[in-house]
Amino acid sequence: MTMRTRFAPSPTGVLHIGGARTALFNWLLARRHCGAFVLRIEDTDTERSTRESIDQIVAAMSWLGLEADEGPFLQTDRLERYRAVSRQLLDSGLAYRCYCSREDLTAMREEQRSRSLKPRYDGRCRSRTDAVPGVDPVVRFKTPVGGSVRVRDRIRGDVIFENSELDDLVILRSDGIPTYNFSVVIDDADMGITHVVRGDDHLNNTPRQLNILSALDLPVPEYAHVPMILGADGSRLSKRHGAVSVMDYREAGYLPEAVLNYMVRLGWSHGDQELFEVEEMVRAFSLEQVNESAASFDPDKFLWVNEQWLRRAPSDRLAPLLATFLGDAGMEDADLNTGPPLAEIVDTQRHRAKTLVEMAEKSRFIYTEPAAYAPKAAKQHLRGVALPVLQRLQGRLGELGVWNVETTQAAVESVADELQLKMGKVAQPLRVAVTGEAASPGIGQTLALIGRAKTLPRLARAVEFVKARIARAQ
RNA sequence: GAUCCGGUGGGCGAAUGGUUAAGCCACGAGGCUUUCAACCUCGUAAUUGCGGGUUCGAAUCCCGUCCGGAUCUCCA
Numbered sequence: 001m002t003m004r005t006r007f008a009p010s011p012t013g014v015l016h017i018g019g020a021r022t023a024l025f026n027w028l029l030a031r032r033h034c035g036a037f038v039l040r041i042e043d044t045d046t047e048r049s050t051r052e053s054i055d056q057i058v059a060a061m062s063w064l065g066l067e068a069d070e071g072p073f074l075q076t077d078r079l080e081r082y083r084a085v086s087r088q089l090l091d092s093g094l095a096y097r098c099y100c101s102r103e104d105l106t107a108m109r110e111e112q113r114s115r116s117l118k119p120r121y122d123g124r125c126r127s128r129t130d131a132v133p134g135v136d137p138v139v140r141f142k143t144p145v146g147g148s149v150r151v152r153d154r155i156r157g158d159v160i161f162e163n164s165e166l167d168d169l170v171i172l173r174s175d176g177i178p179t180y181n182f183s184v185v186i187d188d189a190d191m192g193i194t195h196v197v198r199g200d201d202h203l204n205n206t207p208r209q210l211n212i213l214s215a216l217d218l219p220v221p222e223y224a225h226v227p228m229i230l231g232a233d234g235s236r237l238s239k240r241h242g243a244v245s246v247m248d249y250r251e252a253g254y255l256p257e258a259v260l261n262y263m264v265r266l267g268w269s270h271g272d273q274e275l276f277e278v279e280e281m282v283r284a285f286s287l288e289q290v291n292e293s294a295a296s297f298d299p300d301k302f303l304w305v306n307e308q309w310l311r312r313a314p315s316d317r318l319a320p321l322l323a324t325f326l327g328d329a330g331m332e333d334a335d336l337n338t339g340p341p342l343a344e345i346v347d348t349q350r351h352r353a354k355t356l357v358e359m360a361e362k363s364r365f366i367y368t369e370p371a372a373y374a375p376k377a378a379k380q381h382l383r384g385v386a387l388p389v390l391q392r393l394q395g396r397l398g399e400l401g402v403w404n405v406e407t408t409q410a411a412v413e414s415v416a417d418e419l420q421l422k423m424g425k426v427a428q429p430l431r432v433a434v435t436g437e438a439a440s441p442g443i444g445q446t447l448a449l450i451g452r453a454k455t456l457p458r459l460a461r462a463v464e465f466v467k468a469r470i471a472r473a474q
Numbered sequence: 475g476a477u478c479c480g481g482u483g484g485g486c487g488a489a490u491g492g493u494u495a496a497g498c499c500a501c502g503a504g505g506c507u508u509u510c511a512a513c514c515u516c517g518u519a520a521u522u523g524c525g526g527g528u529u530c531g532a533a534u535c536c537c538g539u540c541c542g543g544a545u546c547u548c549c550a
Contacts, residue, residue, distance in 0.1 A: 044549090156480095293479090412508080439510035
């Protein structure tokens with residue numbers, strides 16, 4: 001039988017890291033076993049589900065490259081099917097109508113809680129035969145009274161639940177919309193899902209689903225409940241731990257392969273390998289190696305992984321991406337067109353940035369003259385002693401025939417030589433003069449990227465700056 | 475409160491019951507160097523939550539206990 005996996009998010013928000021990892025695991029399994037990966041939208045919570053969320057989830061998955069082989073299927077398109085199964089259960093006496101009001105149920109739970117009991121429906125409508133006029137009933141599933149249910153989990157092993165711990169859950173609400181535990185079972189069966197891989201917050205739901213499955217005489221899929229992802233403080237990952245939305249990471253300058261790589265290593269490992277290409281993940285992934293314990297999300301390591309993939313990505317792929325981030329940083333198209341080839345910027349900056357946002361930030365100087373010198377850098381390097389150095393550089397660079405990394409580098413070195421100064425005394429004033437900062441790529445690379453046309457005026461301006469400073473000091 | 479799941483350095487995590495408990499991130503020191511990075515070397519950091527037991531030998535098996543998380547909705 002071919003493997004069929006699925007990702008079944010509820011469209012009540014954006015795709016976050018935890019959900020994306022679940023999707024990834026399912027996708028990986030399907031790819032590895034030449035099966036199918038199904039996307040199903042669990043939108044039975046009509047209050048909170050939105051079309052916008054569906055679009056965002058699909059877009060995020062597409063950005064990550066986790067394309068579904070089938071779907072997206074919407075549960076709200078299948079309401080008739082759930083109602084039919086519900087009727088079937090009702091007819092065969094495996095479910096019943098419950099007329100209890102929400103107030104009654106709340107009161108019952110509070111009463112149970114006050115006695116330190118687990119709040120559960122007591123089954124008071126189980127044997128009711130008469131309808132209550134004016135009340136739209138819900139349909140409850142008759143959970144077996146005795147015995148136990150064994151969940152065979154590929155990650156957790158066997159987990160036994162006593163039926164006495166379970167109650168008669170609602171499968172169809174009074175408005176005819178199914179509840180999660182019901183629709184999920186029917187859908188997985190109808191869609192031929194063979195492997196259910198989901199967050200372990202669903203482990204407790206599984207015995208209920210197994211009972212429904214067995215009442216319907218439906219085949220049982222394999223289950224694998226993966227550990228959750230926690231924030232640094234050990235609590236469930238949420239917004240206050242920083243970005244959790246997959247698309248936020250795109251905006252923050254992360255590469256999709258880095259997101260995938262970081263996610264796959266959260267709760268899963270393969271020897272001591274840290275970096276995985278997608279194809280490697282597909283080959284190496286297996287449920288047996290998935291951890292049982294929850295993992296904390298570590299932004300620092302995520303950054304490192306992104307840096308690694310930034311370094312490995314081909315320049316011509318990064319170039320257009322860098323262009324959009326430069327645009328976000330305020331560069332005009334005209335700037336980009338008249339500047340150096342983007343692939344060159346990528347190649348000199350890729351070891352200096354952990355994200356594309358950082359790469360763009362660190363490349364501003366190529367396009368725009370520093371509005372003001374960084375105070376500390378100017379104080380240290382644009383001093384009186386730098387005047388003859390800058391003037392000599394002005395002359396030497398001005399007469400340069402060919403302007404590239406090597407020639408500008410050689411020019412700077414020759415000036416240092418002639419003045420019998422260390423490179424630091426020459427390159428640093430120059431660097432501050434043309435970038436406004438004390439840190440930038442190698443001086444030759446810096447000058448080559450800025451270009452002759454922009455370097456010389458900036459240098460002239462720095463000379464004036466130093467002169468003015470000397471004048472002030474006298 | 476009940477049930478279920480988990481617990482190995484700060485984080486991710488490795489380790490058929492068998493040397494001195496891998497590796498990566500972060501952190502610290504040094505090297506390289508025109509700056510920032512990158513890179514190289516070294517280092518700090520764990521009586522494997524705790525307590526018992528089984529065993530020649532326990533991170534690993536058993537019992538207890540503590541802590542954390544999940545679930546207990548006409549949410550998913």
